[in-house]
Amino acid sequence: xxxxxxxxxxxxxxxxxxxxxxxxxxxxxxxxxxxxxxxxxxxxxxxxxxxxxxxxxxxxxxxxxxxxxxxxxxxxxxxxxxxxxxxxxxxxxxxxxxxxxxxxxxxxxxx
Amino acid sequence: xxxxxxxxxxxxxxxxxxxxxxxxxxxxxxxxxxxxxxxxxxxxxxxxxxxxxxxxxxxxxxxxxxxxxxxxxxxxxxxxxxxxxxxxxxxxxxxxxxxxxxxxxxxx
Numbered sequence: 001x002x003x004x005x006x007x008x009x010x011x012x013x014x015x016x017x018x019x020x021x022x023x024x025x026x027x028x029x030x031x032x033x034x035x036x037x038x039x040x041x042x043x044x045x046x047x048x049x050x051x052x053x054x055x056x057x058x059x060x061x062x063x064x065x066x067x068x069x070x071x072x073x074x075x076x077x078x079x080x081x082x083x084x085x086x087x088x089x090x091x092x093x094x095x096x097x098x099x100x101x102x103x104x105x106x107x108x109x110x111x
Numbered sequence: 112x113x114x115x116x117x118x119x120x121x122x123x124x125x126x127x128x129x130x131x132x133x134x135x136x137x138x139x140x141x142x143x144x145x146x147x148x149x150x151x152x153x154x155x156x157x158x159x160x161x162x163x164x165x166x167x168x169x170x171x172x173x174x175x176x177x178x179x180x181x182x183x184x185x186x187x188x189x190x191x192x193x194x195x196x197x198x199x200x201x202x203x204x205x206x207x208x209x210x211x212x213x214x215x216x217x218x219x
Contacts, residue, residue, distance in 0.1 A: 033206065042115070042197070042209035050204060058206065088152055098142050098202040102154035 002027045004103035006091050011108045013078075013085075021076045021106045023091035029101070031094040032074040036060060036087045037105075043090065049074055078108065085110045113138040117198050117210035124217050130185040132213045134198030137179065142202035145172050145183050148195040148212065157183070157196075188217045 004025045013019045025032065030051050035043040045058030049068040063082025068074055078085045091103040114137040124130050134143070145157045158165050158172040160181065165172050169188075174181040185192055193216050201207040 035209075040211065042211045043199075043207075044209075045206050048206055090152075090154065092154075098159060100144060100146070100156050100159075100199075100207070102146075102156075105152040105154075107152070 006103040016080045023074045029093035033092040034076045035090045113208045115210040121214045132183045134181045136200045140200040144199040146197040
């Protein structure tokens with residue numbers, strides 16, 4: 001089965017700790033994205049990558065970092081600099097024909 | 112930057128009703144997407160449109176490029192259609208811009 005996996009589904013961290021969210025895809029897509037979703041708001045773009053070893057900041061990149069060392073993997077680190085990290089995080093990928101695929105999401109709660 | 116507006120924000124319908132969700136955007140686009148998000152949070156792509164109309168089962172999506180407007184219709188609605196429906200625009204190397212979503216509840 002091809003798709004995007006995100007782990008874990010729920011994540012709890014203490015304030016001030018960095019945390020890394022996993023995103024893996026076996027769809028052979030070049031383009032991958034990280035979005036943040038807050039109640040009552042649309043999805044907002046954190047970072048995206050069009051190809052391995054390259055990535056760009058989205059609209060709300062401050063306090064986040066990413067890497068793209070492998071085509072299949074696009075992990076997101078939420079650093080202690082992110083002022084309000086509690087949110088639902090979605091990873092996505094895109095085909096060359098603009099079809100969008102989304103992972104199941106990770107709900108991060110900072111205590 | 113494109114602005115995407117959806118209406119209504121919330122919608123409650125009786126089972127069997129015909130439902131329409133609207134989406135307007137401010138800047139010309141290459142593609143418009145309709146997405147469905149269930150309570151668990153996962154998102155599924157329903158349609159990608161660049162012109163005209165598409166139909167899949169009881170779902171119909173239309174787009175008017177000149178008016179920068181799209182509609183998602185659900186015929187013979189069912190409680191399992193209850194979800195958040197999200198409109199997004201963009202494509203290619205341009206990241207998507209998302210509307211805030213329309214929360215649909217279909218009551219049996």
